[in-house]
């Protein structure tokens with residue numbers, strides 16, 4: 485898109501050009517899409533006419549968030565995708581054997597638990613059979629009753645006791661790795677013979693660290709960890725779904741798109 489047709493810096497970006505790779509994030513406010521150096525107004529590239537100090541601080545904060553995420557994703561990539569593949573194989577094995585997946589977390593991680601369960605029961609990108617997954621964050625009657633009668637620390641544990649069976653998979657998501665309700669549920673799941681998968685950040689309590697699959701993500705800030713969790717969830721969904729769709733995970737066209745993509 486030509487810059488002249490739009491004042492919005494977002495739509496002026498050419499993602500296939502020089503601003504695509506991570507080092508360009510720091511240069512984004514210095515170069516035009518064609519690579520020529522911007523002149524007087526450092527906000528020109530972003531479509532910002534008056535770059536006062538407050539706006540400049542916003543630009544800095546936004547660029548910092550993007551570069552932090554890219555750096556963390558690169559570090560996770562460099563450490564290898566083995567944990568994601570092993571987690572997906574544990575989920576596949578459980579479902580193949582008639583098991584189900586229970587997923588839980590707090591706040592943004594509650595949203596991801598629901599997101600993940602929805603992609604298994606509905607679909608991610610391909611047609612295949614419905615896969616059994618339950619987010620333990622959605623039943624407000626159970627959450628309030630258990631929280632009120634037994635305490636907030638037991639809201640997931642009690643549901644795992646009620647719904648979990650040996651061979652099922654329990655997935656606890658915690659960016660701090662120390663939320664008591666997630667830890668208690670994982671301990672209970674482990675005792676009951678469920679396979680346990682934890683998504684954490686750089687740190688986690690020993691109870692989470694000794695899950696069957698404890699996947700750590702190399703970021704410090706909660707939102708960056710959450711963003712990496714979402715990436716991991718999508719990758720695992722892709723691998724699980726590929727199995728049940730009878731399609732190999734790498735069976736994509738040369739553009740990297742999926743064989744079937746949200747078609748009605």
Ligand SMILES: O=C(CO)[C@@H](O)[C@H](O)[C@H](O)[C@H](O)COP(=O)(O)O
Pocket residue numbers: 590591592593657658659660661662663666706707710
């Ligand atoms: O989404 C966010 C922050 O990005 C918050 O809602 C966040 O999820 C909440 O503070 C959670 O209580 C954090 O719990 P945890 O990830 O440490 O287990």
Ligand SMILES: [Zn+2]
Pocket residue numbers: 592707710
């Ligand atoms: Zn959040």
